[in-house]
Amino acid sequence: MTARINPSILTADFANLEHELDRIATADLVHVDIMDNHFVPNLTFGQRMVESLQRVSPLPLDVHLMIDDPDRWAPGYAEVGAFSVTFHAEAAADPVAIARRLRQIGARAGIAVKPGTDIRPYLELLPEFDQVLVMTVEPGFGGQSFMESTMPKLGLLREAVSASGLDVWLQVDGGITEQTITIAAEAGADTFVAGSSVYNVGEPASQIAALRAAAAAAHTH
Numbered sequence: 001m002t003a004r005i006n007p008s009i010l011t012a013d014f015a016n017l018e019h020e021l022d023r024i025a026t027a028d029l030v031h032v033d034i035m036d037n038h039f040v041p042n043l044t045f046g047q048r049m050v051e052s053l054q055r056v057s058p059l060p061l062d063v064h065l066m067i068d069d070p071d072r073w074a075p076g077y078a079e080v081g082a083f084s085v086t087f088h089a090e091a092a093a094d095p096v097a098i099a100r101r102l103r104q105i106g107a108r109a110g111i112a113v114k115p116g117t118d119i120r121p122y123l124e125l126l127p128e129f130d131q132v133l134v135m136t137v138e139p140g141f142g143g144q145s146f147m148e149s150t151m152p153k154l155g156l157l158r159e160a161v162s163a164s165g166l167d168v169w170l171q172v173d174g175g176i177t178e179q180t181i182t183i184a185a186e187a188g189a190d191t192f193v194a195g196s197s198v199y200n201v202g203e204p205a206s207q208i209a210a211l212r213a214a215a216a217a218a219h220t221h
């Protein structure tokens with residue numbers, strides 16, 4: 001398994017984002033958290049910011065929408081050039097229609113679930129998606145502690161993906177550190193979002209290398 005490390009710019013310096021993007025150039029994708037103060041109690045930025053980041057980023061953008069009504073808003077993020085657009089199952093009226101639209105525009109389609117949301121109803125929809133995001137904290141803020149109680153969902157997803165033969169990336173987001181990345185990788189994740197452990201602890205490039213090494217050393221099946 002090749003692990004993907006996607007640093008989240010949520011804890012980066014918003015006044016110097018071009019520089020902050022350059023500091024993570026050895027990662028795989030840039031994770032961009034979009035929050036609307038409705039779906040989650042926090043506010044970040046929107047489509048125009050994604051468009052601007054896309055122009056200067058050395059890496060493709062992995063957009064995580066924590067917003068109400070993704071049926072209306074998600075396609076716009078694909079239209080401005082996001083590599084992947086992941087929306088929350090809890091907020092979507094018609095997840096399959098959104099995913100089809102995203103793919104039609106040319107983005108990878110992702111579906112996310114909060115820690116308390118059952119993944120089983122979504123397993124049969126896997127062919128419609130390129131990635132599934134299992135939140136390992138309550139969405140809304142960086143710097144929270146990893147919830148190991150979410151790991152059984154990764155097991156179910158990994159089993160379903162293997163059985164289907166599909167190439168669906170399994171992503172975790174929240175509280176990922178050199179320690180917790182091992183737990184998530186062994187549970188079946190292959191794509192790891194890390195905010196504070198990349199930007200708030202030493203140099204981002206060495207943090208990315210350490211996370212990569214920890215994921216590679218995990219005993220995956």
Ligand SMILES: O=C(CO)[C@@H](O)[C@H](O)COP(=O)(O)O
Binds near residue numbers: 009
């Ligand atoms: O989506 C979110 C939070 O809702 C994340 O992408 C955070 O940005 C992760 O931050 P850390 O938990 O790694 O500090």
Ligand SMILES: [Co+2]
Binds near residue numbers: 008033173193
């Ligand atoms: Co996120």
